[in-house]
Amino acid sequence: MTESPLLSVRDLSVAFDTDDGMVKAVNGVSFDLHAGETLAVVGESGSGKSVASMAIMRLLPSTARISGTIDFEGRNLLDLPNREMRRLQGGAISMIFQDPMTALNPVFTVGNQLVEAIRVHNPSASKQAAKQRSVDLLALVGIPEPRSRVDNFPHEFSGGMRQRAMIAMAIANEPKLLIADEPTTALDVTIQAQVMEVMRTAQEATGAAMMLITHDLGLVAGVADRVQVMYGGRLFETGDTGTIYYRSRNPYTRGLMSSIPNYTRRTTERLEPIPGSPPSAINFPRGCVFRPRCEFAQQECLDHEPELRPLDDQGLHQSRCHFAEELPEWQHGERVSA
Amino acid sequence: MSDSIPAKGQPEGEPDQGDPPGPPPHDTPMGEPAADGTLVAGGLEPAAGSIEELEGMSVESRSFGRQTWDRFRRHRIAMIAAVGLVLMAASFYVGPTLSPWAFTDIDPAAIVEPGISVTHPFGADQIGRDLFVRVMKGGQFSIRIALFVSLLTTLIGTLIGAFAGYFGGVVDTMISQLINLFLIVPALIILLVIGARWGASPNVIAVLLGLLLWPQIARVVRGLFLQYKEQEFVLAAKAAGARAGRIMFRHILPNTFGPIVVNATLLIGVAIILESTLSFLGLGVQAPTPTLGTLVADAKGRMDVNPWPLLFPSFFVVMISLCVNFLGDGLRDALDPTSRKGH
Numbered sequence: 001m002t003e004s005p006l007l008s009v010r011d012l013s014v015a016f017d018t019d020d021g022m023v024k025a026v027n028g029v030s031f032d033l034h035a036g037e038t039l040a041v042v043g044e045s046g047s048g049k050s051v052a053s054m055a056i057m058r059l060l061p062s063t064a065r066i067s068g069t070i071d072f073e074g075r076n077l078l079d080l081p082n083r084e085m086r087r088l089q090g091g092a093i094s095m096i097f098q099d100p101m102t103a104l105n106p107v108f109t110v111g112n113q114l115v116e117a118i119r120v121h122n123p124s125a126s127k128q129a130a131k132q133r134s135v136d137l138l139a140l141v142g143i144p145e146p147r148s149r150v151d152n153f154p155h156e157f158s159g160g161m162r163q164r165a166m167i168a169m170a171i172a173n174e175p176k177l178l179i180a181d182e183p184t185t186a187l188d189v190t191i192q193a194q195v196m197e198v199m200r201t202a203q204e205a206t207g208a209a210m211m212l213i214t215h216d217l218g219l220v221a222g223v224a225d226r227v228q229v230m231y232g233g234r235l236f237e238t239g240d241t242g243t244i245y246y247r248s249r250n251p252y253t254r255g256l257m258s259s260i261p262n263y264t265r266r267t268t269e270r271l272e273p274i275p276g277s278p279p280s281a282i283n284f285p286r287g288c289v290f291r292p293r294c295e296f297a298q299q300e301c302l303d304h305e306p307e308l309r310p311l312d313d314q315g316l317h318q319s320r321c322h323f324a325e326e327l328p329e330w331q332h333g334e335r336v337s338a
Numbered sequence: 339m340s341d342s343i344p345a346k347g348q349p350e351g352e353p354d355q356g357d358p359p360g361p362p363p364h365d366t367p368m369g370e371p372a373a374d375g376t377l378v379a380g381g382l383e384p385a386a387g388s389i390e391e392l393e394g395m396s397v398e399s400r401s402f403g404r405q406t407w408d409r410f411r412r413h414r415i416a417m418i419a420a421v422g423l424v425l426m427a428a429s430f431y432v433g434p435t436l437s438p439w440a441f442t443d444i445d446p447a448a449i450v451e452p453g454i455s456v457t458h459p460f461g462a463d464q465i466g467r468d469l470f471v472r473v474m475k476g477g478q479f480s481i482r483i484a485l486f487v488s489l490l491t492t493l494i495g496t497l498i499g500a501f502a503g504y505f506g507g508v509v510d511t512m513i514s515q516l517i518n519l520f521l522i523v524p525a526l527i528i529l530l531v532i533g534a535r536w537g538a539s540p541n542v543i544a545v546l547l548g549l550l551l552w553p554q555i556a557r558v559v560r561g562l563f564l565q566y567k568e569q570e571f572v573l574a575a576k577a578a579g580a581r582a583g584r585i586m587f588r589h590i591l592p593n594t595f596g597p598i599v600v601n602a603t604l605l606i607g608v609a610i611i612l613e614s615t616l617s618f619l620g621l622g623v624q625a626p627t628p629t630l631g632t633l634v635a636d637a638k639g640r641m642d643v644n645p646w647p648l649l650f651p652s653f654f655v656v657m658i659s660l661c662v663n664f665l666g667d668g669l670r671d672a673l674d675p676t677s678r679k680g681h
Contacts, residue, residue, distance in 0.1 A: 085579075090578030102571060103571050106571075107595070117578050120578060
């Protein structure tokens with residue numbers, strides 16, 4: 001980890017001024033992403049994971065108040081003029097969206113949209129070359145008969161094929177950073193695995209780093225190098241995938257894990273949901289934002305908000321909990337009760 | 339386009355995962371228990387051919403224009419209306435060349451006998467001008483004005499509506515107020531005032547109508563842009579580095595084509611009627627240039643003596659606006675790229 005990271009986010013905060021008050025969607029998030037690495041960002045709805053990724057892409061509406069820095073290859077994206085940012089968008093940084101049903105323009109053929117994606121960033125590319133590249137890309141993401149499929153309209157594709165086409169579009173300009181915002185949420189389970197496989201192929205083909213935003217922990221286990229868990233717009237725990245899965249030192253992460261159905265469990269066992277619901281981003285609770293839902297909460301948790309602090313020497317495993325070390329032993333799926 | 343993916347009971351399923359349409363189960367010895375009660379493997383034969391063939395993916399894709407035409411062709415009333423419009427327009431242009439009269443020629447004989455005759459198939463007006471030629475010529479002017487009005491209105495309305503819808507905020511508020519202002523001002527009265535003050539050539543009338551009618555289109559386009567700018571494909575375009583102009587005109591506008599074309603078509607009908615109304619009131623296109631409206635106006639005084647000069651131009655006004663409305667209907671159905679009707 002001595003080389004400088006591809007993406008370095010420092011103290012990123014995003015707030016929206018609404019009629020009901022200031023919505024603090026992201027609060028002081030810092031993390032690094034290295035070239036070729038896959039980072040999963042996990043959290044419940046409203047945990048700020050999508051907003052954070054949109055901030056990196058500079059896709060937030062102008063009403064958003066953003067602070068902190070987002071360094072990509074040494075340049076702060078938040079300070080880049082629009083023209084330079086547009087050159088990065090879809091070029092060095094590209095995004096795969098959640099819903100392939102609506103993310104493709106219904107009035108253009110898939111090929112048209114691929115050609116456009118290619119030519120926006122390579123105006124010198126001839127139409128034929130771009131078309132040929134589109135066919136190659138569709139083949140890469142596993143669309144059968146890409147040569148004839150390239151002339152289809154999005155509505156002639158199934159959901160899984162559309163998401164494949166979106167992936168093809170995202171990697172068209174060989175991005176260095178690929179942000180996938182819940183890329184499989186809109187797909188059914190059998191297709192999810194295939195699409196993840198395609199994303200892996202695509203990532204290998206381009207050598208891109210990937211930021212995978214999801215609430216599906218099962219999906220994360222297979223593909224991510226590192227996982228970071230977000231709650232209330234804050235990072236709650238970050239570490240290697242194995243560490244997070246088997247040696248989590250955060251009550252929220254453990255709660256998330258325990259609420260996943262697991263077929264090795266006995267059917268008589270009940271899933272354990274995290275009680276309560278996520279906090280309002282307008283009025284966070286006093287102290288630790290997870291305290292009201294936490295079964296280990298103490299007086300200390302009410303008095304002081306914990307910091308995200310390293311639990312090992314290199315700072316690879318970090319947790320936001322006053323009692324990270326004191327938490328009982330725990331393993332995914334078979335929790336030792338306190 | 340449901341015909342590119344064969345019906346498999348689950349049309350939206352993932353094609354490269356779907357069950358191969360193998361033989362029906364009853365003639366497949368599928369998993370019949372052997373003597374010892376275990377299942378026999380290999381009961382289900384793999385279907386022949388590549389997956390692509392089985393999925394019917396080699397079906398050729400039709401272009402958007404082709405699909406639109408195919409759908410439009412099936413809309414019988416719209417087709418009749420389109421043919422009717424073409425025939426009327428053609429006769430307006432061809433008709434006058436077949437007649438020995440020009441639209442300003444006066445035939446003294448016809449003043450005495452203005453009824454329908456061989457020399458004057460539609461009769462003649464009060465000062466002996468041939469009505470066949472005048473109706474055809476009037477149709478020409480009316481259609482030209484209407485087309486021009488429709489184009490101008492659509493252009494102005496689309497641009498303004500697109501800006502309001504896409505940028506929102508202050509821009510939208512200002513434009514919306516302007517639209518409302520124009521909508522509450524009665525177009526007819528404005529036209530009457532201007533017509534009375536400056537008189538009117540067909541071009542002036544057309545520009546005036548265009549300047550008065552744009553809010554209708556602008557409102558439609560604004561609504562469509564408001565709706566489409568929230569779609570994820572717009573976000574995707576932004577994420578791909580497209581700038582505002584490109585997103586507005588290359589990504590969103592083509593999606594709004596259907597409603598815009600339909601409205602433009604319907605505007606032709608509105609413009610014909612408005613122009614006729616103005617001319618009828620004597621404030622439209624001035625003599626001797628005939629339009630369908632001026633012809634009706636000229637004829638109204640002698641309706642009980644000689645009804646023909648009133649009936650012919652009125653017939654064309656009604657037919658044109660009727661056909662234009664049916665045409666608009668057919669286009670609306672045909673231009674929706676996701677419509678599955680008629681398949």
